[in-house]
Amino acid sequence: MRFELLDQDPRTRARRGRLHLAHGVVETPVFMPVGTQATVKAMTSNQLQDLNVEILLCNSYHLLLRPGHEVIGRQGGLHKFMAWDRPILTDSGGYQVFSLASLRKITDDGVTFQSHLDGSTYFLGPESAIDIQRALGSDIMMCLDDCLAYPATHFESDKSMKRSMAWAERCKTQHLQNKELSDGLPQTLFGIVQGGIYHDLRKESAERLISTDFPGYAIGGLAVGEPKPLMYEVIEQVETHLPADKPRYLMGVGTPSDLVEAVALGVDMMDCVMPTRHARNGWLFTRTGHIVIRHAKYKEDPEPIDPACGCPVCRTYSRAYLRHLFIAGEILSSVLNTIHNVFFYLDTIRRIRQFIVSHRYDELLAEVRQEL
């Protein structure tokens, strides 16, 4: 993997870059829609391409349970399996193990857990997390980390961070061993900064990862319930410890305004289920706020979701129709709402990039803050 730094806004830390990955080039800042179970819920791979989605995130945990990473490996990998020939980032499975699975038992070796689907027992350690992602064949793999809930004490956060850093080293070792065996496309492995809300722990985590040396660094353990200002503060602190020539990925964030704020703090990559999950619940993003499409006031509204939006849904369908589909429980409701919301996120990223290269990112920040 190669990361080019193309431009830098003069008055914020926002930056434009370019990731060269096994399945193609990704411009940054970038938003990665989430394709949990090898599908971005309700969208075909063609529809994703038509919206110019550059890179997807898929969840190792879900694919490990169903259909199984070996199955996907034998089908030629995740790209072929889901008919997506652009880059894919996979997470390690750690976050879902800690949030979805039951009867977890954590040791320094890894996590033993029961599937949330059928209760069967699995083990996930740093080595197997890498092997799973190798079978999936993602462009970017993530290290297994120990994910704490918020709030957590300094003591808990310290212990958890140190375990994550030890796992990160083992992930890298396993990845290097696999590379020697593999004749496949080159995969790249990112480290994840942990340490909760504690600056000293975040600093130590970043330094340990940098000494292990990864081609990219993620900020994990945020957007887990902490107040927004605290989240931004942690990002701002962590960023000062990360090398400028490596991409920075803020995991699981966030709202459209979070995207703008995080980029201002030097973040290059983000992912979130918000556009897709909210779409299925009828929550639609617009430049002037969101609309809840089930509301009675849209029953006879002939306007598109957002008159300023150029997405295929806004160019074609009225709020009245979209409300009808939602109320009637039609599958097409999820399809069209998802297309709109994903387009909205990508459009936000397009604006972010434009404001960076015109060196006016502070104007975009001011605009977004005023809207709130």
Add this chain to the structure above:
Amino acid sequence: MRFELLDQDPRTRARRGRLHLAHGVVETPVFMPVGTQATVKAMTSNQLQDLNVEILLCNSYHLLLRPGHEVIGRQGGLHKFMAWDRPILTDSGGYQVFSLASLRKITDDGVTFQSHLDGSTYFLGPESAIDIQRALGSDIMMCLDDCLAYPATHFESDKSMKRSMAWAERCKTQHLQNKELSDGLPQTLFGIVQGGIYHDLRKESAERLISTDFPGYAIGGLAVGEPKPLMYEVIEQVETHLPADKPRYLMGVGTPSDLVEAVALGVDMMDCVMPTRHARNGWLFTRTGHIVIRHAKYKEDPEPIDPACGCPVCRTYSRAYLRHLFIAGEILSSVLNTIHNVFFYLDTIRRIRQFIVSHRYDELLAEVRQEL
């Protein structure tokens, strides 16, 4: 509306024709996918166009209840509402009133019934059935008819047929009155032959409709549980009473082989929920029979649904992936399965047309019968 008879197979009653409707030309024989609630479940209007769907059927009953035909009328009609600019046929609502609604009370005036959604009371008579379809703005409207379950006695079938014929006359009167008022696109109204499984009643029904004079004739009251040979026998009988220069529409039929058989008996138009409903249940049509995609044997099957199929799903995705989507309960499962099954039905129609114009329809019939 204008109907051109283009060609006639020499050894069967199969015929090629062309319907000129307000929203465009439809080649016959034609299969109409069902867009119950102003959407063919799980497909966008773009995807329908890409498959070359020529005409859709929508259900007045469902649209009357939700969002209401007046709402759709004020939105500019069904075509604009659902972003579909090709022809639409609407049924009268009668069939769903008799199969879905509760607490029905039928008189010669019409039917009072309670919505299956919220129990609220509606009245549907021949005049309102026409007014509802006028508000929807469909290209082809259907007369309200009294729909009997199978089996029904001669006495019941006679009474029901006579009521349907009286309603058909009133539908035509209402339609002619509306036409004088309307400045919209020209709509056309088809009559429906009833009479159950009784030849004398079917003959009387056809003759009464022809004397009332409609631009097209449907065969109703079939595919309601009667044995297949009996259904074909009724179609064959009814066809002898219908004028050759008018289109014939067999309502609610059927399987792919039903399509081939019905066309051999002189049918021009058909509709059925089978391709779309079966798709959502993971039942996929192929030239060599159907496959049930959830079966374990497809877990690692890299083949497309049907290697002989040229649909976008078969050109892109494996059975292994489609099985995974179905098992995982993903929305995309319904989307992709529906695209395949609708394509399969349209492809069957393409073959039907080819065999008619090459005057070898008996070969297609023989082939289909051998497969069964």
